[in-house]
Amino acid sequence: DTGVSQNPRHKITKRGQNVTFRCDPISEHNRLYWYRQTLGQGPEFLTYFQNEAQLEKSRLLSDRFSAERPKGSFSTLEIQRTEQGDSAMYLCASGKLGDTQYFGPGTRLTVL
Amino acid sequence: AQRVTQPEKLLSVFKGAPVELKCNYSYSGSPELFWYVQYSRQRLQLLLRHISRESIKGFTADLNKGETSFHLKKPFAQEEDSAMYYCALRVGPNFGNEKLTFGTGTRLTIIP
Numbered sequence: 190d191t192g193v194s195q196n197p198r199h200k201i202t203k204r205g206q207n208v209t210f211r212c213d214p215i216s217e218h219n220r221l222y223w224y225r226q227t228l229g230q231g232p233e234f235l236t237y238f239q240n241e242a243q244l245e246k247s248r249l250l251s252d253r254f255s256a257e258r259p260k261g262s263f264s265t266l267e268i269q270r271t272e273q274g275d276s277a278m279y280l281c282a283s284g285k286l287g288d289t290q291y292f293g294p295g296t297r298l299t300v301l
Numbered sequence: 302a303q304r305v306t307q308p309e310k311l312l313s314v315f316k317g318a319p320v321e322l323k324c325n326y327s328y329s330g331s332p333e334l335f336w337y338v339q340y341s342r343q344r345l346q347l348l349l350r351h352i353s354r355e356s357i358k359g360f361t362a363d364l365n366k367g368e369t370s371f372h373l374k375k376p377f378a379q380e381e382d383s384a385m386y387y388c389a390l391r392v393g394p395n396f397g398n399e400k401l402t403f404g405t406g407t408r409l410t411i412i413p
Contacts, residue, residue, distance in 0.1 A: 192344075220399060231305075231387050231403030232345070245400065280345070289335075290401060292345040 191215065193293035195281050201299045202271055209267045210296045214283030221264050222290060223256055224280040225249065232280055238264060239286075271300045303328040305390050307404035314378045315412045322373040322407050324362075324388030334364055334371040335389040335401070345387070349373070358382070383411045 194213045202208050214221050219240050224232035235254070236246045240261035250256075253271075258264040268275055278297050282290040304327045314320050326332065336348040348357055351364040351371060362373045371388060388404040 222400070224401075229310075229405065231389070231405050232401070234400035234402070237399055247400075286399075289347050289350065291347075292337075294344045 193281055193283050193291055195279075195293040195296050197296060198294060199297045199299075201301065203301050204273060205270055207267065207269045208271060208298065209265050210279055210281075210298075212264045212266070212281030212283075212293060214263070214281070215291060216262075218283035218285055218291070219261065220284050220286065220290075221258055222282040222284070223264070223266055224282065226278040226280060226295070227276075235266075268298075271298075273300050276300045303332065303390050303392060303402050305388050305402055305404035307386075307388055307407050309407045310405065311408050311410070313410045313412055316380055317377050320373075320375040320378045320382065320409065322386050322388075322409065324371045324373065324404060326369050326371065326388075326390050328369075328390060328392065330392065331366075333391040334362070335391070336360070336362055336371075336373050337387045337389055337403075339385040339387070341384070348386070378411045380411045380413060383409060385409075 196211045222237040223235040226232045234247050235250050236256050238258040241258050253269045256266045276299050278295045280295045281293040284290040306325045334351045337345050338348040339345045349362050360375045364371050385406050385408050387406045389401040
């Protein structure tokens, strides 16, 4: 499968714990995006990278959230001190400038 | 800020009947509009983008700037069209704004 991959697919954690998700984009794509989707809503933009540079962050991305793309390939999204309100599907997408964004299968986070 | 509205959360249509999924947007400039589809247990995937003016799986969508709409249409519904449909807007890469703004989605069910 040469599409966008995300790991883990599911994560259950207790409130206050830290979690990290990984996204592997399509190899030739230099842009990588993170979105969050809660029940009954469409995906909401969190942040995006061009190569290793983080170019935009949403106000949704509180200081407990941090994203990296150290070598311009895979990306990680870390949530520190998780809260129940962080429970959501976290989606990663990749693409090229001006082109379609291709989505991964998502990581479903449940915070107990 | 841009906004996308999909007024119908649920839509049921008989097989062979015409389908129209509504999408309205608010943005003062000239956005790019997309329709994404999510079939059961699959990832979000692009169905249409207005600049390509293609017909995919029999679906078409016309951007009406006067009415700020981008409704999705298909003349004869098929059972395999049952899915979740999201309308999305992008301000445009030329402005350095790459994020997609999604509507809340419409769940389409085709009745055999």
